[in-house]
Amino acid sequence: MRPEPTTSRGRRTREKIVTTAARLMHERGIGGTPLEDVLAESGTGKSQLYHYFGGKQELAVAVLEHQLERVLAAQPSLSDEECTDLRRWRDEVLAAADESGYGNCPLGAFVGQVDDDTELRTTLARLFDRWQDALTTLVRRAQAAGEIPADVSAEHLALTLLTAQQGGTTLSHLHGSPEALAGSLDDVLARVSR
Amino acid sequence: MRPEPTTSRGRRTREKIVTTAARLMHERGIGGTPLEDVLAESGTGKSQLYHYFGGKQELAVAVLEHQLERVLAAQPSLSDEECTDLRRWRDEVLAAADESGYGNCPLGAFVGQVDDDTELRTTLARLFDRWQDALTTLVRRAQAAGEIPADVSAEHLALTLLTAQQGGTTLSHLHGSPEALAGSLDDVLARVSR
Numbered sequence: 001m002r003p004e005p006t007t008s009r010g011r012r013t014r015e016k017i018v019t020t021a022a023r024l025m026h027e028r029g030i031g032g033t034p035l036e037d038v039l040a041e042s043g044t045g046k047s048q049l050y051h052y053f054g055g056k057q058e059l060a061v062a063v064l065e066h067q068l069e070r071v072l073a074a075q076p077s078l079s080d081e082e083c084t085d086l087r088r089w090r091d092e093v094l095a096a097a098d099e100s101g102y103g104n105c106p107l108g109a110f111v112g113q114v115d116d117d118t119e120l121r122t123t124l125a126r127l128f129d130r131w132q133d134a135l136t137t138l139v140r141r142a143q144a145a146g147e148i149p150a151d152v153s154a155e156h157l158a159l160t161l162l163t164a165q166q167g168g169t170t171l172s173h174l175h176g177s178p179e180a181l182a183g184s185l186d187d188v189l190a191r192v193s194r
Numbered sequence: 195m196r197p198e199p200t201t202s203r204g205r206r207t208r209e210k211i212v213t214t215a216a217r218l219m220h221e222r223g224i225g226g227t228p229l230e231d232v233l234a235e236s237g238t239g240k241s242q243l244y245h246y247f248g249g250k251q252e253l254a255v256a257v258l259e260h261q262l263e264r265v266l267a268a269q270p271s272l273s274d275e276e277c278t279d280l281r282r283w284r285d286e287v288l289a290a291a292d293e294s295g296y297g298n299c300p301l302g303a304f305v306g307q308v309d310d311d312t313e314l315r316t317t318l319a320r321l322f323d324r325w326q327d328a329l330t331t332l333v334r335r336a337q338a339a340g341e342i343p344a345d346v347s348a349e350h351l352a353l354t355l356l357t358a359q360q361g362g363t364t365l366s367h368l369h370g371s372p373e374a375l376a377g378s379l380d381d382v383l384a385r386v387s388r
Binding site: 031162163166171187191 | 225298303305306354356357359360363381382
């Protein structure tokens with residue numbers, strides 16, 4: 001990955017390229033998004049894009065990182081060191097799903113698109129690990145506050161919650177309704193709540 | 195949809211077209227699979243394909259139906275009226291996932307690919323409903339046999355199990371390991387087992 005731009009104008013240009021590519025790749029897939037479309041829709045030139053990215057793969061890495069940042073920004077409970085309430089996280093997940101009209105998960109939509117590309121696959125797994133680690137940290141805070149039993153494995157509960165979020169988002173997208181997502185998250189939380 | 199072929203040769207040709215299209219569309223997406231590729235890889239001619247299918251959309255409907263049949267064939271506990279054991283279903287799901295090298299769900303992989311096509315989206319939702327209904331029926335048999343408490347909602351448990359299967363398959367695919375899928379199904383089952 002090339003160095004970050006140092007001027008605010010450079011940062012804006014790079015950001016416009018990444019957000020446009022993220023929108024297109026989320027809608028049409030990485031394979032269905034030629035660089036020409038990114039250039040046309042972001043109104044940037046080829047030389048600008050190649051100034052910031054070595055090519056499509058480097059741009060896709062930046063897109064995946066951008067998608068995780070979007071996910072984490074919509075789940076402030078994860079980074080709030082005061083938060084010990086898993087239901088706040090659950091409400092944030094539901095609110096973001098509702099706001100997107102029960103769209104695909106910004107990050108999960110890319111699973112299965114990167115099977116043939118070791119670098120992208122490794123990047124995506126690493127980003128999911130960051131998400132899961134943040135959720136594990138929230139679970140530990142909830143345990144320290146006595147809201148979740150101490151004998152529950154925080155890593156396992158975080159993985160189960162992320163699995164419920166992924167499957168629930170898929171089925172809520174399919175049906176265009178919150179039922180699958182809300183129901184599966186609530187089931188996991190009911191099992192560990194005091 | 196056109197009438198089914200009446201000769202065994204016709205059925206074989208139609209089946210070869212559908213299984214080839216299913217493999218390509220599962221690997222590359224519906225949008226990433228031109229009819230030309232289906233013709234080339236199945237070794238059939240354009241006139242044969244148009245004899246059985248009005249076009250790509252009709253072929254895609256047949257592919258989605260074929261994918262559900264594959265899923266149900268790998269989960270014989272659902273149609274076995276003697277089966278009252280949700281763990282047998284869980285073992286079948288895990289065995290199929292292992293056999294595919296933790297690939298994408300044959301049916302779930304298409305969620306999000308059909309947003310702009312009302313007929314395909316309706317078809318996919320209907321096929322998921324059939325899967326969920328079969329799972330609800332298995333839950334009811336387990337309840338009748340006293341293996342699951344009678345006060346559990348069979349529909350809700352079936353949706354929660356399907357959500358765990360979808361999310362678990364996604365994360366097991368990402369990590370290339372059974373942990374997410376096995377862990378999330380076991381968690382749901384542990385909650386309702388006696």
